[in-house]
Amino acid sequence: MHTLNLGILAHVDAGKTSLTERLLHTAGVIDEIGSVDDGNTQTDSLALERERGITIKSAVVSFPIDDITVNLIDTPGHPDFIAEVERVLNVLDGAMLVISAVEGVQAQTRVLMRTLRRLRIPTLIFVNKVDRGGAQEESLLRSISEKLTPAVIAMGSVDGRGCRDARCTPYTGADPGFTDRLAELLTDQDDALLAAYVENAAPLPYRRLREELAVQTGQALVHPVFFGSAITGVGVDALISGVRELLPASAGDADGPVSGTVFKVERGPGGEKIAYVRMFSGTVRVRDRLPFGRSDGHAGGGGDGRGGDGRGGGGRGEGKVTAISVFDRGSALREAAVGAGRIARLRGLGDIRVGDTVGEPDTTGRRNWFAPPTLESVVAPSAPVNRGALHFALAQLAEQDPLINLRQDGIRKEVSVSLYGEVQKEVIQATLADEFGIDVTFRETTTICLERPNGSGAAYEIIGQDPNPFLATVGLRVDPAPIGSGIEYRLEVELGSMPYSLMRAVEETVGETLRQGIHGWQVTDCVVTMTHSGYWPRQSHSHGVFDKSMSSTAGDFRNLTPLVLMSALKQAGTTVHEPMHRFRLELPTDLLGPVLPVLAPLGAVPGTPAPHGAVCVLEGEIPAARVHGLQQRLPALTRGEGVLESEFDSYRAVRGAPPARPRTDRDPLNRKEYLLHTVRRVAGQGDFR
Template identity: 25%
Template sequence: MKNIVAGVVAHVDAGKTTLSEALLYRGGTQRQLGRVDNGDSFLDPNTLEKQRGITIFSHQASVNYDDFHLTLLDTPGHVDFAGQTEQVLPVLDYAILVVSATDGIQGSTRTLWRLLEKYQVPTFIFINKTDVIGAEPAQVVQELQSEFSPACLSFSEPLTADTIEAIAMTDDKVLSDYLESGEISDNTIQQLINQRKIFPIYSGAALKLTRIDDFIAGFSKWTVEPSLPTEFQGRVFKISHDDKGERLTWIRVLGGSFKAKEELIPNEKANQLRVYNGAKFTVVQKISAGEVCAITGPTTTFPGQGLGTTDDLPLNEIQPVLSYAVNLNGTDPHKCLLALRELEDEEPHLNVQWSEHLQEIHLQIMGEVQLETIQQLLDQCYGISISFDEGNILYKETITSKIIGIGHFEPLRHYAEVHLLLEPGKPGSGLSFANECSVDVLNHNWQEQVMTSLRDKEHRGVLTGAPLTDVKITLINGRGSIVHSVGGDFREATSRAVRQGLMELKQSGNCELLEPWYQFRLTVSQEQVGRAINDIQQMAGTFKLNDDHSNSSTAVITGTAPVTEMRKYASVVRAYTHGQGQLELTVSGYQKCHNADEVITKANYNPTADLDNTPDSVFCAHGAGYPVKWDQVPSMAHVTDK
């Protein structure tokens, strides 16, 4: 029997969960077709999901069709919960992208396509709601081909001559063989899909089961079961807690097998292996390659973690851009912090922090819907009633030129000196670390301590103290002492080297403040275009005016604008369009801050007073250590860079 793990992804309201319900119903997993609006869908068992009518958490279900076994992972559709969707994608064999026949490609559809491309997930497309008035499936196909890929091709059984010819055009070798033989084998088509050279499109109406059987037949025919290794490999893709508070580590086995009571990670055994189907589960003693299960026992696992011989995978494409302080409203801060830590365990992007100085709890989120959901979860699950402040934008900092930063730490009976090359990285690359230091200069053990220190610390910029990003940091030189150096010395010297280099760059005007920007799509009437463009210009945005081919009385404006300026613009649009306008917002990443001077002045950050991130060094003379200001460190360094 062919075994496939597939995820269903979509923009909110495209019918993603409805399609999942239809697939389960036709396979006999459930006896009646669940509906999101009725609150009885098989894959939205959480109370909050039933109340809000949206998928908030990813869920697992299994279904059999003759000789085809499908493990289905349903994912959240709302962009505020895209982080959970990103966690699931790396463990999928295939994705099913659902697009509405009436709405076409939406903001988060584009985000999902970018994620599917990043994680190289072979993708089938299902155009849903073809029965609804105003549905334009043929137009959606054209939209998919123009925006995503010309290889988004309509499939039907049997394949038409036009489709076969279009398939041949996606690969030079396949085209050559096709021109010679006039045929393309099923195996070749399967491989092209698996290599993301073809994206099959099916269409129908999931709610009425229209053409669902055609899609199941096509999906069963054109997918390929992965060939997996014999040694144990796996990946964690989700952390959750059951209704009794038991912590669950969800994994996909990518090779070999795993048994209950074995160590999942060092010093943490698996107590119980659960295979879920909706809200219910079966306890098994062993899981094999290709299977998915939830494990009780481990307490330090995290999404993206590699198991066995699999490396950890950073899940950093989706990043929150807003920070909120919690208004405790009389709640015990310790109780609230513990509850939020548990939610953070499931959603690491929350980055819950306790400010001792302000006596406040802060957390990071994607948007207003996630904020409301957190409030409801705390109320329903923990009996905690809180609110939030107005929120702040999460800024970041980067550099625009390279520099060698030097850190020296030499109090009495301690010694370490570290030289780091700081270089600008590509936008969106985050922080990367490299080592080009010879072991003849600095022994291997000390080098490892430097590299570990670089990876473990959250490095902050010197303009506002915001997190540093898009920088490559390379260890190039250093010195230790066989007699006096210990691990902590290199941790201190490493941090000081980064900060010293940043201070040099700030002095030369080569530090830059970044802010998050939205990519927007605004639909208004032709009469309101002037007002909209004026608003966008006032918000420091860029724009492009497009014709709305589906409606001559409306116009579509696309572009980018700072999150600070546009985050509350949706309510403005509703007001001046009397509810007829539509604004789609998708975080497009970080760009240069449009009002950097104002933000920096308001932050009033003094980098030399930040003792946890000092740029100054410590040298030793006459048997005593003494501080040396950052700008004097290069002239006093003990080793010289070539």
């Protein structure tokens, strides 16, 4: 048996989960098709998913197609849960993008397709809901070609579109119009095929065209489009045949070194961690001791403004695999081993987290493909006595979604979480109430900015010289780096000039310190170089007792590094950047005049209007913090006819006074205040505070 790890993606309400149910039923895995409205689908297993009728967490189900086992990964469609989609993308062999025939290409559809094309993931497009009133066919194909990718071809036609008894008829080699369109599309991507097409007097054999279609689909060069309805089942047989014929099964060496990626973590009934792992190479067996963790060498967060993972950079752990489950015909079955190409649930790896690699460290340079969360909010328990329980509960949620990025304010005893939107906030609130019994309130949602250095700055402090109260020498230089490069840590001192534990303490503290820059925001796109180092080796009295007051410890370097780094950063200066969205606004042409003056006060920068008869399209950029305000005003401004689409685009320097975020640390920018909260026994001085 071969394995195909297939992701199913869509804009919310396009019918993705309903299609999953139909595929399972057609394959004979389930006897009765579940309904999203009734809350009894296979993949929406969370109580909250059933209640709200939306997918919140990715889920894996399996079904056979001939000799292929398809692991179908159902992903959320709502943009607030895009992080779940991002994690799944790294483990896919192919994808199925679902589009509603009624609503057509939507904002999230474009975001998803752009990313699938960038990653060169082979993708089939399924146009769902052809049986609904207002369903489109030719106009939707043009929209797909214009907004998603020009390299598409319809694999069949629709009869009775918009009616309950709509039928879909697959094209065959007997249809000259289809074979001509297919030949034109494929020869546009392959010069050898084009030469054969031009030189031969007769048309290319249909079998040759189908073979080439499979090759180019597998290379993500072309994207076949299937029509159908998940509710009635029309067109689904042709889609399943397309999956079997056109998408490549997974490849990997089961005898090679163990290597895999964790894309989901959940808790079992007893509270134990269960890691969902896609195996790329090797075989994992029960009772194997398995290394896992991150393998990046950066000091902290990436160029997108995300914080570090809390392990101090490239932290690695190890655990013993106590149980393995693999997916088969809708169930998770216990197995003694799992090999390359498959997806498994592993138990026993207590410290494992989403995004970790198992076995060999990841050297592929995988990166984040979607925008980071651009919003945050303070979450507080309704009953102060639940403060400790709240932090524990949020920490468990962060295991499943690291991008909620808990931010603990030890001074104010508050916890902030990062968010993609208001729906995610509501889901977190409901989850805390339902699963942990904690009622919480959220404060006003604010925008997450980031800081980038303006220039270079350097600072150092020498051991034993005033005003340095710590038994450590640290010198650091901060230099700006290209946008999107994140944080890089370098050495201009010999690696052996200090014990590794002290060197590591400096590097880890650099990453932690840069989470709060001069204005309180994450600092990114910079290179931090260690220029000075020095320590006092372990000292003991004559009777052999270790004297910490005369010996450098990692604590000295962790306490001194923030002072030095922030001095260097202050010298370099930073600029606060706010997240910007690219927007697309469709509105009646006669209302363009009244709408334009409203955009300027919102900080929007519109482009040139593009009128199309009675409808005008206006594109531009707008601060992420102002998108919600524009959405609220749009119905009144456009007689309810305006349609706004927006998505994260980039970060832009804030105009005017930069916003500041309250600090949650001991504030190394205020030396006196910092030292008042830092204790170190220095030789001959007693406690320094």
